Amino acid sequence: MDPSRRSILGVALFSAAAAIPGWPDVRDRLDKVRADPHTRIGHPEVHAIISMIEHISDLDDRFGGRMARPLAAAFLVNTIVPALRATAPDDVQNAMRSAAADHCYLTGYMAMDEREDGLAQQYYRKALELAGAAGDHLTYCTTLRGMSVQAVDLGHGPLAVRLADGAASASPQAGPRMLAFLTGQQAHAAARTGDRPAALLRMKEAETAMEKAESRAKAFGSYDPSALNYHIGQVRYELGDVSGSIESMELADQLREPVYRRTRVRYNAMIAERKLQVGRLEEACADWHRVLDDYPHVQSGRCDDRVRIMLSALAPHRGNGHARELYERGRPMLRAA
Structure with missing residues (x-):
């Protein structure tokens, strides 16, 4: 998708998010799930699930959302949902809901990284709901903040402010x-x-x-x-x-x-874009070459966007040997992605 179209697509996406859910609104809102009286869980099962969530988070950091989200989605359906339905004491149920909220937030973040922004919104809203049911202020605030990050990325500044302020005010x-x-x-x-x-x-x-x-x-x-x-x-x-x-x-x-390879791709790409903006073309090309060194190892829509921006920015400068070499290196890599 052309990055310039994001603000257009984001209007419809965020129209449903105009009313920011406050903490009292999500508290105890979780829909009743059908309990499974034949399955019981305790804290050991919850700890195992948390460990798996952290492992998936590490995979996301290293390889990008497009690589890790299918695993996250399968883990949600096959392990987390059955655990939410299992019979357990109240403290275990709340711990499980909190872990599920973390996982939904993480999966939403991966969907955003893929540029599946509407899907990310669905995961974020479920994370808010689960966090409210668990009494988990930390994940509630983290999720609202994640929604603010997405709003900034899609060009919705005022909404990003409201979401960020909502996150901060809910965590006194x-x-x-x-x-x-x-x-x-x-x-x-x-x-x-x-x-x-x-x-x-x-x-x-x-x-x-x-x-x-x-x-x-x-x-x-x-x-x-x-x-x-x-x-x-x-x-x-x-x-x-x-x-x-x-x-x-x-x-x-x-x-x-x-x-954090994906982050390195994004940071170095932004640095290069800004160096080109102030006329430091050859330095920008050196930074972009480092981006392309890492780029094949990540599966990320946001990283794809940055390479598209690179190619667009370099096109007018192909008379320069450094820029032409970089452009010819990057073009087939983006096609492959």
């Missing part, structure tokens, strides 16, 4: 890392709408919270210095500081763990 007792996780997205969303004071205030709050952050967080709800600098770079870019955004994004890339 968040720890410092979670606070940074939420306020960093608030800053990016505010910057997308051009609200400079709010963006800078939220970014400062995120930086302060990160300084106090604990050393460990949930596998796919974590926030680290690399992610913080990514948000600083995005805020700088939205507010017109292209050179500053390049510096922040390069620092984000340096701080990122090597296993």
Whole structure:
């Protein structure tokens, strides 16, 4: 799909999301599932499911949503849904609902990465419902934040702000890392709408919270210095500081763990796009070559988008040898994808 069409398609997609579900609205809303009196689960089964969810999350980080989501969908149908129906004490049921909410959030994120944005919305809404039934504020807030990330990506700045603010307001007792996780997205969303004071205030709050952050967080709800600098770079870019955004994004890339290959593709592609924007063509080509080194190893619609952007941006510069070489390298790779 042409990335420029996303904002058009996103209008219908987000029309149903205009009313942001508040925490009281999702609490205890879960539809009754048909209980299976012949199956019982306890905490060991829940822990095993959580371990599998973390493994699927790792596969997603390494190889992209298109590779990992079929496994996630099958695990949901074949293992998680039967576990939700099983007989169990209340504390086990709530733990299972919380794990299921995490998994629906993760699967929604993978669908978004594939550019299956409508499907992502369905998973996100089920994650909110399950989190409410489990009394799980953390996953509820993480999911609203994920919906804000998607809204920014699709060009819906005001809605992204509302979703990010909804996530932050629903987590008044968040720890410092979670606070940074939420306020960093608030800053990016505010910057997308051009609200400079709010963006800078939220970014400062995120930086302060990160300084106090604990050393460990949930596998796919974590926030680290690399992610913080990514948000600083995005805020700088939205507010017109292209050179500053390049510096922040390069620092984000340096701080990122090597296993996150998909993120490396996206970060380096954005860096290259912005270097070209300020006239640093040969540096941009070097960054894009690094993108193409990693690109065959990920299955991601968002990464496909970045390679399409690269080819479009390079087309006018094919008189330059570096740009022509890169263009000829990248064109067949995108066709193959």
